[in-house]
Amino acid sequence: MKMRADVVIVGGGPAGLICGEHLAKAGLRVVVTDKRETPNREKPCGGMLTERAVKKFRISLDVAERELYGVAVSVGDKQFNVDYHERVGMNVDRTKLGLYLAERVEGEGGVIVRGEKVNEVLFSSQGVSCHGNGSYECDAVVFADGVFSLSRRSSGWKWRRDQLGLCVQYIIEVSEGNIDMLFGDRNFFYYGSEVSPFGYAWIFPRRNSLVVGVGALLSKVKVPLKNYLDHLVRGHPLVKPKLKGGRILKFETAVVPLSGLLKTICGERWIALGDAAGAVSAITGEGMYFAMESGRMGAETIIESYEEEWNCMTKYGERLRREIGGELKWSLWLRDLFLKRRGGESLDVTSKLLQRLVSDLLVGRKGCRRVILEALPLVALRRVRAVLR
Ligand SMILES: Cc1cc2nc3c(=O)[nH]c(=O)nc-3n(C[C@H](O)[C@H](O)[C@H](O)COP(=O)(O)OP(=O)(O)OC[C@H]3O[C@@H](n4cnc5c(N)ncnc54)[C@H](O)[C@@H]3O)c2cc1C
Known part of the structure; x- marks a missing residue:
């Protein structure tokens, strides 16, 4: 297949799809390619979408597996709950979210090419060409292809172990009634050196399943992180009774950037969004909101650049740093301060x-x-x- 577009977006996660929707809405010819048949299908994720993302990006309740009104936090042997009078977010299924956001792109006239893995992106004085099974000519390319982005490959740049979080999680089937009774509309967070070497554990309830996971800074992981997860599920005094009768459906593992914004996130004819730019909070691991925000800002910069003969793409970097860079930097500082002492237990x-x-x-x-x-x-x-x- 050969196609021509104004912009090609490599990767149909929340970053790429929000960017694609904005660009298509502004009248640009946009192609989003995703290596999966359903964009973002089964992306390993806790699925917690905070209310700021839900509101700002008008996410439909149809993708909600559970609406959230509070959190339950355990720090060592201390516990507390905080409940709110209004909704604070929702737990979503990533496959459903991908389908939904892809429909929104198509609704604005954008094209989604499913099952298309881009292997090579070439820049020339005429523009950009992206190659997978097909070839796509365009004026600018957006790298929204996640943590191991193509944008880094040509330079040979590699993540350091202290810039990545390793996550392991089980999807556990539990009856809806039990989830309502034991978890309600709260997400559960667990801190302490027994739970994770440098991170935290979570239980995020969906309709009739739970996402139970452990995350840690990769450089601090000395024994398989799955051991921590199994200990949480089978030995943690607060968790074990809650999971009684549950059936493990799936084990997942993935990494997430915990670096703050990367140094190089754009060039003359390209920008990087979301995980590909390092846009994740190092203390909470929240990435979907920052991915969507980078998608919005990326699209706005591209629209401006399109009207200016493509000469202001690098404004994206300045803008992203100004609007979310500070928050991500502070998240690194706060994480180190909080987790340094026995994984937060001393707090x-x-x-x-x-x-x-x-x-x-x-x-x-x-x-x-x-x-x-x-x-x-x-x-x-x-x-x-x-x-x-
Ligand atoms: C276990 C785990 C739990 C998490 N929990 C949460 C949470 O509860 N809440 C939260 O907000 N964040 C969470 N995060 C972080 C969040 O998942 C990411 O930050 C977010 O998905 C980033 O979005 P993205 O669009 O940048 O990238 P991704 O969601 O990774 O999307 C990238 C897309 O690009 C496609 N792709 C990759 N390479 C190519 C290629 N060469 N060609 C074509 N397509 C390609 C992939 O198929 C994928 O669909 C979690 C992360 C992990 C690992």
Whole structure:
């Protein structure tokens, strides 16, 4: 197959599909290729989509496996719940989300080429050509192809182990009634050195299954991470009873960037989005919102560039850094501060204010910088009390 488009997007995850929708809506000829028959099919993911993403990108409730109104957090042997009066997000099935976002692209006149893996992207003075089974000529290319992006391949650039998170997870079938009773509309987070070497564990309930996973910074993983997952499922005093009668349907493993935005994320005729740009929060692992945001900003830059003879593509990098780069940097700093001491166990989470701040961070209601600023008086007060004692 040979095609010609204004823009080719390699990868139909949340980043590529949101970008494609915006571009098609603006009247550009867009082709999105995905190596899977259904874009983003079975992408290993917890599936927690925070409300800021749901609202900003008008995500339909049809893709919700469960709406969320709170979180339950365990730090070592301490636990707390925070519930909200309004929805704070939803747990989604990634295959359904991919189908839904792809339909939106097509609804705006964009073309999705399914089952097309792009192996090579060539740049010339005439433009760009992308090659897989077919060939696609275009003026600009968008790399939205995830963590092991083609955009890095030609330069030989490689991730360091301290820039990646390793995740392992089970999908466990449990009856809807049991999930309603034991998990309700909360996502569960577990911290501590027993749970993960440098990260956290999660249980995110769907309609009639649970996503139970463990994530850790790859450089800190010394024994198979699956051992931690099995210990969580079979030995953790809070988790084991909740999973009684559940049936493991699937084991998944994948990596996620925990680097902050990468140094080079655009060039004259290309931009990188989402995981391909390192756009994931290092402390929460939230990537879908940042992927969608990068897709939106990428599309807006391309539209501007299209009107300006393609001479301002590099504005994308400045813009992404300005709008989300700071938040991602703070997320690295906060993660190191929090997890450094026994995976967070030393944090005293008895204060209601701190519980609320942790929860707001996990559901994306507050960014890292704001959480740090609001926690400062509490930390100062504790220091003063300790001195006076
Ligand atoms: C286990 C795990 C749990 C997670 N849980 C959450 C969570 O609960 N909430 C959250 O917000 N984030 C979570 N994340 C992070 C989130 O999944 C990612 O940050 C997000 O999916 C990034 O979106 P993306 O569009 O950049 O890339 P991806 O979603 O990775 O999409 C890339 C797409 O490109 C396609 N592709 C790749 N190479 C090619 C090629 N050469 N040619 C054509 N197509 C190609 C792939 O098929 C895929 O569809 C999790 C990550 C992991 C690993």
